[in-house]
Amino acid sequence: MTHPIWQTILDEARDVAECEPLLVRFLDELILAHEDLEHALTNLLAAKLNCEATSLIEIRLIVEQALQADPTIIESAYNDLKAVVERDSACDRYSLPLLYFKGYQALQAYRISHWLWSHGRQSLAQYFQHRISVVFAVDIHPGAKLGHGIMIDHATGVVIGETCVIGNNVSIMQSVTLGGTGKEQGDRHPKVGDGVLISSGAKILGNIHLGEGCKVGAGSVVLKDVPAHMTVAGVPAKVVGRPNTEQPALNMNHSLNGD
Structure with a gap:
């Protein structure tokens, strides 16, 4: 049975193909020729991550596996x-993230690299990480653990370290760093709870915790734990209020005035 979202994507692609003949071949290759999202993603990620030094067929087989x-x-x-469509005001179709949004594409490519990393294929996972960084300008270590319902909006310059853990329904804007504080070893990267909103340019550094439903203001530097359902901002970041919703990642309100 066809997944309802995939059926919607097929319908959207057919509508666009009727209006824009120039895009027919493009839409056919990426969407219309495929029976489900699994096959479409396999084709898309293989094409994006392949380079002259590797075989397109071999990359496709790894993604399929x-x-x-x-x-x-x-x-x-x-x-x-669903996260992108529900939270991004510039996205009114399910087909758009799949076709054009590098944050979504990079996230799905990371999921393949994480699977490789988790199955003892670290060298190949690091190759995937390298290609993701080159192609999408997003650097997610394959050892990081990311949940679902994640939106990485615009995505350019996002860095997520090896021991970072991100929960479900989190929204991350461009130029965000979830990194370490130096040359320390072991568990050294942030842990992000469910429903967290991290605004553009924020730097969260060290093995610290962002509690469930918190908000990080744009350009902030976070060096200490953030309690659940609190808003922090500044350099260094301090508590400045509370989000006006339990999961600020869902309403994408980056303003601090309403807290």
Whole structure:
């Protein structure tokens, strides 16, 4: 049975193809020729991550292997699509993130690299990380653990470190860093709770915790734990209020005035 979101994507692609003949071949290759999101993502990610030094067929086989072995990757891909459509005011179609949004594409590519990392194929996972960084300008270490329903909006310059853990329904804007504080070893990166909103340019550094439903203001530097359902801003970041909703990631209100 066709997934309802995939059926919607097919319908959207057909509508665009009728209006824009120039895009027919493009839409056919990326959407219309495929029976489901799994096959479409396999084709898309293989094309994006391949380079002259590797075989397109071999990259496609690796993506297929990961998707078939772990059905949660596709479940997360659907949840991530819903997150973009529901939270991004510039997105009114499910097909748009799949076709054009590098934050969504980079996130799905990361999920393949994480599967490789988790199955002892660290060298290949690091190759995928490198290609994701080159192609999408997004650097997510394959060892990081990311939940579902995540939106990485615009995405350019996002960095997520190896021991970072991100919960579900989190929204991350461009130029955000979830990094370490120096040359320390071991568990050294942030842990982000469900429903957190991290505004553009924020830097969250060290093995600290962002509590569930908190908000980080744009350009902030966070060096200490943030309690659940609090808003922090500044350099260094301090508590400046409370979000006006339990999961600020869902309403995408970056203003501090309403807190």
